[in-house]
Amino acid sequence: MLEIRNVDKVYHTRGKPPVHAVRALDMDIRSGEIVALLGSSGCGKTSTLRMIAGFESVSSGSIALAQRPIHELPPAKRRVAMAFEGYSLYPPLTVRENIAFALKAQQLSRSEIAQRVDNIARLVEIEDILDSHPRALSGGQQQRVSLARALVRDADLYLLDEPMGQLEPQLRAVLRGRIKGLLAERGMTAIFVTHDQTEASALADRIAVMEDGVLQQFANERELKNRPANLFVASFIGEPPMNLLETTVRRAEAGFRLTAGSGMAFDIPSQTLAPAAQQALAQADRIKVGIRPQRIAIGSGEARLRVVSNQWLGDQSHVAGECAGHLLVAVTSSRVAARPGDVVPCALDAKNLHLFGTDGLCIRHAEAR
Ligand SMILES: Nc1ncnc2c1ncn2[C@@H]1O[C@H](COP(=O)(O)OP(=O)(O)OP(=O)(O)O)[C@@H](O)[C@H]1O
Numbered sequence: 001m002l003e004i005r006n007v008d009k010v011y012h013t014r015g016k017p018p019v020h021a022v023r024a025l026d027m028d029i030r031s032g033e034i035v036a037l038l039g040s041s042g043c044g045k046t047s048t049l050r051m052i053a054g055f056e057s058v059s060s061g062s063i064a065l066a067q068r069p070i071h072e073l074p075p076a077k078r079r080v081a082m083a084f085e086g087y088s089l090y091p092p093l094t095v096r097e098n099i100a101f102a103l104k105a106q107q108l109s110r111s112e113i114a115q116r117v118d119n120i121a122r123l124v125e126i127e128d129i130l131d132s133h134p135r136a137l138s139g140g141q142q143q144r145v146s147l148a149r150a151l152v153r154d155a156d157l158y159l160l161d162e163p164m165g166q167l168e169p170q171l172r173a174v175l176r177g178r179i180k181g182l183l184a185e186r187g188m189t190a191i192f193v194t195h196d197q198t199e200a201s202a203l204a205d206r207i208a209v210m211e212d213g214v215l216q217q218f219a220n221e222r223e224l225k226n227r228p229a230n231l232f233v234a235s236f237i238g239e240p241p242m243n244l245l246e247t248t249v250r251r252a253e254a255g256f257r258l259t260a261g262s263g264m265a266f267d268i269p270s271q272t273l274a275p276a277a278q279q280a281l282a283q284a285d286r287i288k289v290g291i292r293p294q295r296i297a298i299g300s301g302e303a304r305l306r307v308v309s310n311q312w313l314g315d316q317s318h319v320a321g322e323c324a325g326h327l328l329v330a331v332t333s334s335r336v337a338a339r340p341g342d343v344v345p346c347a348l349d350a351k352n353l354h355l356f357g358t359d360g361l362c363i364r365h366a367e368a369r
Pocket residue numbers: 011012013019020021039040041042043044045046047048195
């Protein structure tokens with residue numbers, strides 16, 4: 001449906017060094033798919049969206065939509081609808097006129113336009129402000145008008161830049177559900193930008209994680225959590241973040257022994273390693289290992305955790321503590337009775353470890369549950 005091939009974006013500003021905002025981006029998005037572009041501020045999400053919409057040129061590479069190369073077409077010819085981060089509403093027009101404006105080019109009857117505007121206004125809860133002008137609206141209201149103006153159109157692709165960033169949490173959750181319903185019901189293909197993991201997980205079929213202009217991994221939430229491609233994704237996705245430990249590598253009888261400070265060692269049998277991973281371990285002195293807080297068992301096991309903090313969140317305990325010189329966070333669904341300073345047994349099983357090579361790429365994932 002949407003094919004992004006080897007796209008780069010470099011901004012040149014007079015008197016300043018060039019900014020390489022997007023690097024060698026390759027993505028394939030399927031028809032009817034909802035995709036989140038997720039990453040921290042400045043990682044290239046908005047630049048990517050604006051290149052697809054045609055408001056920024058690509059520095060190199062190509063973009064095709066429904067088999068049509070679009071990267072050299074003007075925005076109006078791309079059949080792409082976009083809701084902008086800065087809303088971009090027309091100040092002299094009312095909300096109703098702003099939304100209807102996007103439909104004028106589609107040569108629809110007046111009654112059809114009125115009906116569509118009313119339907120989308122109801123969906124994003126702006127029926128009461130249809131006759132207001134943008135300057136009289138709050139940021140959250142303007143954001144919903146901008147969203148309505150994009151979603152009301154007939155387009156091959158919908159691009160939504162931080163579509164709900166200004167809304168209070170309850171309304172955001174309600175609209176998220178409704179928008180997902182609308183997109184699914186109409187089989188609309190959409191890409192939205194967010195830096196909120198919960199939003200990405202709730203709305204998207206697949207999540208593209210970006211950092212420093214580079215696509216780190218493009219997969220569903222489960223895959224990102226269970227099979228992170230590299231250290232960045234491993235530490236960025238998941239709450240609380242994955243525990244990462246520096247270990248020294250030594251060959252052992254049936255594989256490798258990874259030692260993380262005094263009293264913490266993991267035996268990794270060779271049979272759990274692909275040939276490339278074995279080779280990487282054989283050549284490394286030190287590697288990083290990662291373990292999800294949910295995979296550290298508290299209350300039993302060989303290791304000892306000196307508790308630093310223990311919080312019960314209503315449905316899970318978050319226990320932070322020091323273990324063999326490392327600060328670890330563990331999450332369990334049962335209530336843990338330990339207080340700061342207490343020492344509790346815990347288990348870190350080698351099969352629950354993700355191993356990362358010296359280049360940061362994951363060379364072995366934790367065993368699937
Ligand atoms: N028009 C421009 N001219 C020069 N540099 C730009 C321009 N637009 C963006 N940049 C730079 O390109 C990089 C990527 O910016 P971009 O807005 O795409 O990131 P982002 O992930 O969407 O960030 P945010 O979440 O803060 O909107 C940043 O370093 C930014 O400063």
